[in-house]
Amino acid sequence: MAASHPSTEMAASPMVRPTVQELAAAGAEEPPRQYVLPEQDRHGDLLAADEFPEPIPLVDLSRLTDADEAERLRAALQTWGFFLATNHGIEDSLMDAMTSVSREFFRQPAEERQKCSNLVDGNGKDYQVEGYGSDKVVSDDQVLNWSDRLHLRVEPEDERNFAKWPSHPESFRDVLQEYASRIKKIRDLVLRSIAKLLEIDEDYFVNQISNKAPGFARFNYYPPCPRPDLVLGLRAHSDGGLLTILFNDDTVGGLQVQRDGRWYNVPAKPHTLLINLADCLEIMNNGIFTSPVHRVVTNVEKDRLSLAVFYAVDAETMLEPAPGLLDDKRPPRYKKMVAKDFVAGLFEHFRQGKRFIDTLKI
């Protein structure tokens, strides 16, 4: 089942337990039972998903002012809710540096990684939103994801908490800061282009992002798994915020997207960015473009890394369809809700394997 997964995580009382990376390194033949999906949710093997149908939704960001490229964006969003961005202006060298510092972080010995732990005082009872760790256990019947992550706030800039940012490799901080400042521009370009497609004020969505609105970088690390047929690297979900910019491993597949009840392997291309709509933007555009449900499967041999940056709105923002999209013939399709209540609902629904946005549909 699909859930909306928030960019921040549930406050809870986790048990101290090995990270998935440590489990994988220990070489067990079977994943521990907490990771094993109920039978009806298993996905057989990687072939359970179809190959991605042509054409792959590629959008050239340097040409978005051209009508034909804007139409490609519309087609991609209508069909998939995401696209692969080319000519986004970030040099290959910066993207390669981002990959390399991320890899280096996860390659360090566990004690080094734990210096960024999200557990408060390492006591295993309290944890903070930012930092390194795996899923938090909040109930006995929770099915855990076969992945670990490093979760860091990148927006607003003055709320970056460098105490949680890795100090090794040394360049990590500079590279992430540079990358974050570059993709923020891409965020605004894409939000403006979407508003234009919808024929509303070009700045409508950008203006929903106040200077307090959070942006989180989430480095996902998926270790190899001895039984990829039994687990998911990341359970089916849609992203809870406004827009997500994903920098995906182009050498190891695993991301799948759902359309009309079927799963498709999402293609990855070197040095492209995958940009997807998230739930709050689905509400704001009154469901014309929807937030895609996706998941990650693992494989026996290779580890996989991705970097998702989630852009959200400020807690006090009212989530509602843009007034410019409503008239007698186009009534609102979603109930209004303050963003902080939406985020609170996300947590609970994600835990239950449901999408909170579905409960707002009129």
Ligand SMILES: O=C(O)CCC(=O)C(=O)O
């Ligand atoms: O690892 C991926 O490709 C996707 C990650 C993702 O969906 C997420 O972090 O929300």
Ligand SMILES: [Fe+2]
């Ligand atoms: Fe996601």
